[in-house]
Amino acid sequence: MKEYKNVTIFNHPLIMHKIAILRDERTGMKEFRELVEEITTLMVYEAFKDVPTKKIMVKTPLEEVEQTIVEEHAVTIVPILRAGLGMVNGVHTLFPTARVGHIGLYRDEETLEPHEYYCKLPDGIENSVVVLLDPMLATGGSAVGAIDMLKKRGCKNICLMNIIGVPQGIKTVAEAHPDVKIYVSTLDRGLNEHGYILPGLGDAGDRLFGTK
Numbered sequence: 001m002k003e004y005k006n007v008t009i010f011n012h013p014l015i016m017h018k019i020a021i022l023r024d025e026r027t028g029m030k031e032f033r034e035l036v037e038e039i040t041t042l043m044v045y046e047a048f049k050d051v052p053t054k055k056i057m058v059k060t061p062l063e064e065v066e067q068t069i070v071e072e073h074a075v076t077i078v079p080i081l082r083a084g085l086g087m088v089n090g091v092h093t094l095f096p097t098a099r100v101g102h103i104g105l106y107r108d109e110e111t112l113e114p115h116e117y118y119c120k121l122p123d124g125i126e127n128s129v130v131v132l133l134d135p136m137l138a139t140g141g142s143a144v145g146a147i148d149m150l151k152k153r154g155c156k157n158i159c160l161m162n163i164i165g166v167p168q169g170i171k172t173v174a175e176a177h178p179d180v181k182i183y184v185s186t187l188d189r190g191l192n193e194h195g196y197i198l199p200g201l202g203d204a205g206d207r208l209f210g211t212k
Helices: 013-023 029-047 083-092 141-152 167-176 204-209
Strands: 007-009 053-059 064-070 075-081 102-107 114-120 129-133 158-165 181-187
Touching (some): 013 029, 013 181, 029 083, 029 181, 075 083, 075 141, 083 129, 083 204, 102 141, 114 141, 141 158, 141 167, 167 181
Parallel strands (some): 007 181, 075 102, 129 158, 158 181
Antiparallel strands (some): 102 114
């Protein structure tokens, strides 16, 4: 796959271990949901080394000391419905006060093109780092559509986080939005004729919410 400056593929051993269990068809809904959250937390820890911070004075039992803290509302979480919801708690583990917006897109089963059906974002989101969440980066159409929606609403600092991606999806998003940082846990082979990732893990939304 071509290398892009705005793309990071982790392949971290702890993440890979959890993804191996995540893929297994025998992994139940509860464990699947927990693994998605854990993987997301590991990704966020690795990705957000440059999160906006500020200095404050803290009084210890012995003296005052200058310390660094993350700026309030520095991060806004935006899951792509519905599978992206499974990653929200993983971000909240490290950014518990982060506000949450939602973007709803559905995919045309014939053309695989995304269509917007819902968008609700917090006020002032354009001044924060927006973390766009979706477990799977397949064709890239939904991600590009969601990023387009965020940019139309003034967002300038956007990053996309996916647990599993394929070269086609990464290429689509990286070239459509070269200013958006893309973080993927692991790279899979490609897509089948229905647009599903191979080897993948099946339908992430169905496995998260027990709908199939």
